[in-house]
Amino acid sequence: MSALLSVRDLAVTFSTPRGPAHVVGGLDFDVEAGRTLAIVGESGSGKSVSSLALLGLLPDAVTRVSGSAVFDGAELIGRSEEQLRHVRGAGIGMVFQDPMTSLNPVLTVERQLAEALRAHGRVSAEAVRARSVELLDDVGIPDAAARLRAYPHQLSGGMRQRVMIAIALAGEPRVLIADEATTALDVTVQAQILELVARLQDERGTGVVWITHDLGVVAGIADHVVVMYAGRCVEEGPVDALYARPSHPYTRGLLESLPVLDDARPAREREALTTMPGLPPDPVDLPPGCAFRPRCAYRLDPRCATQVPPLEPVAGSVETHRAATFYRLPAAGDAQVRR
Ligand SMILES: Nc1ncnc2c1ncn2[C@@H]1O[C@H](COP(=O)(O)OP(=O)(O)OP(=O)(O)O)[C@@H](O)[C@H]1O
Ligand SMILES: [Mg+2]
Incomplete structure (x- = not known):
């Protein structure tokens, strides 16, 4: 089976005041349709930096990225911001580890979900709204219609994390990268989200990269594991x-x-x-x-x-x-x- 995303010899070096920091080196992995790849390792092992590098989300001025990452037949490394913007969302969706830096603080949950849905071609206002409520329901947000009007700072950490997951799913990505996506959530909500992602994998063949410290979760959901x-x-x-x-x-x-x-x-x-x-x-x-x-x-x-x-x-x-x-x-x- 050919991979949806194929990463080879990925390396990331940051320039720091103390000299070059070799944060990722020689990393290879494949993400296959309908399968889950888990990336595990202690804090600082380069899990987040690796996925941010693929999507061109590291600060250009201080970062050197090398190697190859082929998605949908095209190379991601070295592509322009404009080209990568088309890949993010509907191509590769990401649930970021820190929802506060990735949610837009001045837009309501509804606006942020709507942007993700429109990028995917859902145009009528009613359709966008109905799908938004459905997505918030899916990720276990009670009273979803009311939450649509909230700004990120009005939500608890766990709620923000769920909104992030809903936004990533709104784009119906072919590859979903989830970085500690359920770490702050209680076990019931976590189980609900794992089930939801498993269903999407079955229905749409989504390839999932699950980044976590939690080897307990990995045993239950991963097909293949990379230890960093x-x-x-x-x-x-x-x-x-x-x-x-x-x-x-x-x-x-x-x-x-x-x-x-x-x-x-x-x-x-x-x-x-x-x-x-x-x-x-x-x-x-x-x-x-x-x-x-x-x-x-x-x-x-x-x-x-x-x-x-x-x-x-x-x-x-x-x-x-x-x-x-x-x-x-x-x-x-x-x-x-x-x-
Ligand atoms: N902009 C940057 N400049 C310099 N070093 C950085 C930068 N961003 C991250 N790092 C360093 O890169 C290394 C890997 O960080 P990364 O966030 O990928 O770890 P992680 O495996 O995701 O850890 P955690 O489990 O805590 O999320 C760390 O040593 C971190 O300090
Ligand atoms: Mg991390």
Whole structure:
């Protein structure tokens, strides 16, 4: 199947007063019709910057973007603002992580929804209004007709996040990028939105990129997962394979730090697993070799200090499951290296 959106070797560097910040490097991923790609990683790993780069939404003067992103047969990287404006909305819709900076503070919810709907060809005022109410209903906004008249600052954070989702869906995008779209929402509303997006995927074949910290959500909705660390993909694969055999020490750390329901271990032991020690590196001062090395419990190979490990197929897993580490998991049946 050919991808709706194909990203290759994406790199983003910011000029900063301290020097160039290498925030994303060598990133590849594909978004396929009707499928969900999850991008996960700690704060600062470059998840948001990667998607903003595709849509030309980073500040030009201080940003260098390279690589390729092909959407609908056309290259996005290096296109003009004018050309990218046509892609945003109906081509690639985005739910931004920070609704306050992306909603227009001087326009009502109704005006902002109407703009998105008109861009998609819905012209009569009645049709626009009816569809707007329907969209707000869909994302779980009570008393939708009244909310249409509200300005963004009159809404709670959770409501704004839902309005953002409604606006992104109004454009009926072929690819939807949702950046921490349901993070601030309670679990009931979150479940409702996940269901809504799944329905759109079925009906329209929308390809979804779901960006999140929440590995719990990922397990339930993703087809394919990309794990990012310090701007690079350190492991990727079909969700079942990746959860069954997490192969990069970072992925294993992320999964081990997931809360386990009815965990019978003593509290002290449980706590020890809930956080991974150390911090991600400074993008202005990346360490030589593997960026995860300073935090890695398995940095045994001398190459770890000098070479960036390439993404390679994980032994004993499916072909599309790849990890970028010199550490090799023991084969099934071998004695465990670490307990
Ligand atoms: N305009 C900018 N100039 C310099 N550095 C920037 C700029 N925008 C983002 N960064 C840096 O890029 C890195 C990646 O940021 P990004 O927002 O993509 O992280 P993220 O993975 O989305 O994190 P979070 O989970 O917190 O949303 C961070 O180190 C951030 O400080
Ligand atoms: Mg982010």
